[in-house]
Amino acid sequence: MTSKPPLLASMFAPWPRIPIDTTDGSDFFHLDRVAGSAATGWALGPEGAYEQNLTLAEVVDGAVREALLHLLELGLIDIDSDRLNAAPGLPTHRERAVP
Template identity: 85%
Template sequence: MTDKPPLPARMFDPWPRIPIDTSEGSDFHHLNRTAGSAATGWALGPEGAYAQNFTLAEVVDGAVREALLHLLELGLIDIDSDRLNAAPGLPTHRERTSP
């Protein structure tokens, strides 16, 4: 794992990004497929988004939640609580740095 860059000093300062290998066969690729399967299963399942006629925003929120929960429950990702709580604020929009 790459060392994490320091947190920004103030809210709304840019967050330094960690480079991620997204190529086929990478760890990210495997996690993305696992999370995507969990999210798709939730959306298409009998209690999921399509069965309940959710809005697009509800579908996205539910799918992201399901994917994150699945990866956390499997122990494949961890929450860095110290970093989360030390941050002056969290960016809600992702700056695109790769295709």
């Protein structure tokens, strides 16, 4: 596993990115498949986007929520609460650097 970048120095300071292996067969690749399946299942299910006629923003929020919940419930990812609470702020947008 790659070490975590340092926390932000201030609210809007740049957040250093760490490299992630996204190639076929990588750990990320497997998590992406599991999360994507959970998100798609939600979107197509009775409480999802098609049944509720949701806006695109609601679809994205719902799909991300379902994917994260699924990965957390499976114990495949953990929330670093200390790190989350220690940061003066977290960026909600990121520059696109992954192909």
